[in-house]
Every structure is written in structure tokens, then in C-alpha cells.
Amino acid sequence: MSLPLEVSNSGRAEKALPLFLRLTQAGFGDRLFKKITALFAFLILFLAGLTAFTLWRASIPCIQKMGWSFLNTGDWDPVREMFGSVPFVYGTIVSSFLALLIATPFGLGISLFLTELAPKKMREPVAFLVETLAAIPSVVYGLWGIFLLAPFMRVHVDPILIKSGLPIFKGPSTGLSLFTAGVILSIMILPTITAISREVFEAVPNSYRESAKALGATSWETIQLAVMKPSKVGILGAVMLALGRALGETMAVTMVIGNKPEVSGNLLDPSHSMASVIANEFSEAVGDIHISALAEIGLLLMTITLVLNIVAHLLVWATTSKFQR
């Protein structure tokens, strides 16, 4: 008699409990949390998609008028409504890669010094100072660029480069050039490279260094074998993040690049960049095609950034899988 009652009792209890349990037990909260965070993540995808869609819609008039010639010609003439993007793409990519070329060795050098060689007391203050560079607004870099860096380049650096006789450095120089833009960008991306590669180097277990030293390696060999080699992927990640910043930089570049939409192999010639032309011309653009062409430049910049990021991830992926083997 008592047995069935017990069963039914416990049955009732099981039925009554789950709702209560679902609300209070960690399981429900976890699932809810997962859903909410997933929503946030998809919101980002949605926003990126929406941005691309809006840009595409705004660039329809220009796509219809210019077609492919927007991508493979270099004429930018708002009066005659002829628009070609080549000089802007060229300026953006060349100045960004110049910046990487300058900033990567410096950035890696700084972080190696800070993690491997510098006395402990020095590390934090120096790292702090380098990272403060990242907090300076880019318009301040721009003003510094036009009043200090550009004249400095014109008077002190460019004449030496011109004397070198290399075909990529030809005078006369005004100080406003693709090269100056690369230099100012390299200063701006230096903290990104330094901060990330420092984290990466710090993550290398000390046992690696000790093993290298135990095998009789010098300091340089230790850095090479025990620190740099295992950090390859991280370094690549740092460089790619820096490239992202360089590609999209607007104010500082526009102040020193000279804003001349022309493709020139001479790095001391003025050039232009995609972000600059949008910032420069959008507010006073009155022609429909002109506005649309600027939107298409935006779309193109977004595409290029996306493609470069994908390439970077493929690179990282390729290096890691090789490394694991």
C-alpha cells in the first residue's frame, strides 16, 4: 500500500521540480548566457553585413556609370564625374606596407629588449611609455606630422635618400610624400606590435630559455631559438593587427601624404589614400556620382581589409599546422 504512494509521490515531485530546477540550476543560466552572448556575436556579423550592404547600395550609381573602370583606372575628376580608384588603393597599400616594414623590426626589438634583456625595473615604465603612443589621437599625430615630421623629412632625411640614387627616391621633395606617410604610420602602429609581441614573448615558458642556455646557447641564440621561433604565429598576429590599423588610418595620413591621386614609383612624391579621400571630399561632395564614388571607395576599403585579414588567418593557420607537425 505504501509503496505505490511513495512512487506516486516521488513522481509528482519529479514533475514539479524540473521547472523550478530549470530556473535555479546552473544549467539554465548557462544556456541563457550562451544564447545572449551568441546574440551579441551575431549582432556584430549583422552590423558588418549591414554596413557592407549600405555601402553597396550607396555605390550603385557609380557602379552603373563607371563599371570596372572604377577598379582599373586612375582618373579622379569630380568636375567631369570620372572616378577611378587605383591611386587611392595604391597609396593605402604602399604606405601601410612601408609602415610595417619600418615598425616590425623596431617593435620586435623593443619587446625583445623588454622581455629578455632589460633590467626588471625598466620594463614596466618603458612598456607603459610605448603603449601610451597608442592613446594619442590620430589628429594630433597629423598636426605633429605637418609641423614637425614633414619639415624634418624634407630638410634632413629626404636629401640623404635622394643622394642614395635609388629610383624609388627622387627629388625634389616637399616632405609631403608616401614615404612620410609610411613613417608616421609606423610610429602609430609601433605600440600595437610591441604590446602584442611582448605578451607573446612573455608567454614562452622559461624552461625553453633555460634549456637553450643549458645547451650552451648565447643570449642571441637563445632569443632566436627559444623565444622567437615558438612565437612566430603570435608575431604574425601582431603584425596583421597593426596592418589593420594602418590601412584604415585617416587623419594623420591625410596631413602628410600630399593628397595627390597619382600612382608614382617615387616614394618621395605626394600620393593619396582611400580613407583620406573619403574624409576629405565627403562633406562637400554635391554631385550624386561623386558621393556614390566615395561610398564605393569605402566598400573597396572594407573588401581589401577583409581579404588581407583572411590571408593573414590562412598564413597563421598554415604556420601553426606546420609547427605542430
Next chain:
Amino acid sequence: MKSMKKTMIGALAGAALMGVSMAQAASLNGAGATFPYPIYSKWFYEYNKSKGVQINYQSIGSGGGIQQLTNGTVDFGASDAPMTDEQISKVKGGVIHFPTVAGAVALAYNVPGVESGLKLSSSVLADIYMGVVTKWNDPEIADLNPGVNLPDLNITVAHRSDGSGTTNIFTNYLTKVSSKWASSVGFATSVKWPVGVGGKGNEGVAGLISQVPGTIGYVELAYAIKNKLPYATMKNKSGHYVEPTIASTTAAAAGALKTMPSDFRVMITNAAGADAYPICGFTWLLVHPSYNSDTGKTVTDFLHWYLSEGEGMAKDLYYAPLPESLVSKVEKKIEMIKY
């Protein structure tokens, strides 16, 4: 005590009601040109102080102002370039242009040894900006400046890299005086420059001029004065050399009066008159021809106010007030606004 409170509330409510029935919109929204922003913000501040009407103005650029007026998101727009017929046709109800002030574009330069008083003519200026004249001691420049020791130095041409009303005025002038410029470049807020480097904003161009020896560039007069840059004296239409000043800008506006269309959509570059500085232009408020009654009253009241009170404030901020003869013409135009 209680009843007193009640009466007070009643009185307040009554006053508030009266305020409403006296019928002005408590605020107006406008957007557009950045060039006249300093004088406009002064006007809107003073107008608010004397009439209690708040006017919000976003200086987002002429293009943006026209766009917002077309979309109906603002009560009035502002532009440094007159709207084209095509643009006007897109605005529901149409647009009336009200010139507010004029501004001069100065040719500032940095030529070692020439501290002031460089003289230029329209043809030399066009040749410099076309890249034909490339040295400061070129005979074309030397002929205009006898006795001046011009150096054997490359000319660096500076221009605005951002779209601007200043560029529109400057290229409009070159288009009027040089057929070669007209056929190969033309005029607009941004153009395809044959030579030179671009600086962002007046400050960018002024920075280039002061930093790079041998540079010539065009900036708003106020910028050249404030940055203590020397600027050129230009040969005007009647053959006189005229310095850019507030007086010579107003003279240009007066000189252009005879040929001015009734809708005031005119570029006053290369204007007639012995004292007229040739490179200057108006800036306009863009107003609808009809409004609802509250907004209409406020808009027309402000238009009257700026013509009578506001013009006098222009000089302090280096803008040229409209000539008297034009003010009366513009004043009549206000009657066209229906509400």
C-alpha cells in the same frame, strides 16, 4: 496659501499659453557650410539673447546641408556654392538663396626674400596652377614685380585636399580668367589639380605654406591674417592691383551687383570695379519659399534681423558685409516667403 499657489500656477500657465499663441517656433534647425560657421554661431547666439529663439546649426559642409534640406530634416540649409537647377528641383517646395556675407580668398606665399607685396595677375596665377610657371624667378612673375629680388626656387603649389567652398571660389576665378583652365580643369568644391600638393583644411594649406619655402597656396583671408602669412596683391578686371581686404571684398560684391540675377545665385569672382578684389564669393542661407506659420514667422524674423543687426558683426570675424545696395534687394526677397 493654497489659493495663492493656484493663482500663480494659473498665471504661469497663462503666460506660457500666451507665449505659444504669440507664435514663434521656439527653435530652428539648420545645417550646412563650414566656412561661415564662426559668424553664424555668433549671429545665432546674439539672436537667441535678444529674441529668445534657439537656432541649432550643424556645420557639416555645404553638400550635407543641401542633402538635409532636400530630405526635409532641417528648416534651412547653408551653402558656399549656389545650388544648381537640378539640385533645386529635388527640394520639395523649392529654395530661395539669401546671401549672408562675402569672403575673400587670399593667395598666401612663402618666398624667402619677398616679405610682402608680391604682385600677381590672373594669367600668371593660372600658369602657376597649371604647372607652366615653375620657378619664382620666371620672367612672367618678374615682369609684374620690378625691383623685387625673386629667388631661383621651385614653386610648390598648395591647394585644399578637402572639398570646400574656398576651392569652389578659387577654381571659379581661374575658370573665368583662363580658357585653358576652363577646358582642362573647371570649377567645383573638389577638382582634379594639374599640379601641387593638397593640405586638409585652411590650417593644412597654411601649414604647408609656412613649412615649405617656395610654396604658394590659397586660404581664406582670415587664415592668412591670423597666421601672419604674406599674401599677394591681385591685378583685377580693371587692371588695378588690389589687396584682399574686407573693403575690397564688399567692393567686389557691389561691382557684381549690376549683373546679379534676381535669385542671387552668382559667383562674384573677377568682378568689375576699380577697388574690387577678384577672388571672393558669397555664402548663402537656403530657405524654403513656404513654411507653417510658426516656423515661417521665426525664419523671416531672423532674416530681417541678420540684414539689419547681423551684418555689422561680420567685420570683427573677417567676413565682408553685403554692400548697402544689395541689403535692400535681399530684404525685399523675404516677402516671397509664405506662411
